[in-house]
Amino acid sequence: MIPVVGMKQGRQTMNPDQTAHVRAHVAAVSKLLLGNKIMNPGLMILAGDPLDHSQQIAFGRTAVEAQVDLVYLEFTIGEDDVPVMTGITVMLPRDTVCYVSTGCRLSLVPGKARAVIVPQDGAQSHFKVLPGEIVQVRGRPATLAAGCDRATAKLAMLVRDGADLGNQVNLQTWC
Numbered sequence: 001m002i003p004v005v006g007m008k009q010g011r012q013t014m015n016p017d018q019t020a021h022v023r024a025h026v027a028a029v030s031k032l033l034l035g036n037k038i039m040n041p042g043l044m045i046l047a048g049d050p051l052d053h054s055q056q057i058a059f060g061r062t063a064v065e066a067q068v069d070l071v072y073l074e075f076t077i078g079e080d081d082v083p084v085m086t087g088i089t090v091m092l093p094r095d096t097v098c099y100v101s102t103g104c105r106l107s108l109v110p111g112k113a114r115a116v117i118v119p120q121d122g123a124q125s126h127f128k129v130l131p132g133e134i135v136q137v138r139g140r141p142a143t144l145a146a147g148c149d150r151a152t153a154k155l156a157m158l159v160r161d162g163a164d165l166g167n168q169v170n171l172q173t174w175c
Helices: 016-034 053-066 144-161
Strands: 002-005 043-048 069-077 083-094 097-107 116-118 125-130 133-138 171-174
Touching: 016 043, 016 069, 016 083, 016 097, 016 144, 016 171, 053 069, 053 083, 053 097, 069 133, 083 133, 097 125, 097 144, 116 144
Parallel strands: 002 043, 002 171, 043 069
Antiparallel strands: 069 083, 083 097, 097 116, 116 125, 125 133
């Protein structure tokens, strides 16, 4: 299941066009990460405002209690009041601890159908999304900069054209 968390900038809730734009991003990122796989319990992709430290802790606690791996897409309102994805946070609950990786981005390796999530520079691993969990993989993807550019271009195309998810996920909007 993939809920889209409604964003609030200050005290103002997003308008329907902004919500639709974020929802299109969630669908596109889901398609990039899952390919044609069907999402299973144990994995959630959420979107909303950037998380401060206390919100990261709260989401981490929720992830541990539910034993659900989380991909959180962070958005801010940019020019012309259009939401802009500014980062990705990955939360991996393992036993009673939740590992959090902030400032991540997508990378699409040539010849691969599915994107991976790459942590900030300096990390010597990346994340692969499986239908029901996120797996940390040693090493950085080959041609990282070009892979990030490919993922950005593919994401823009999927947002523009619409990502056909069929019955792969259940998109929900929460405000």
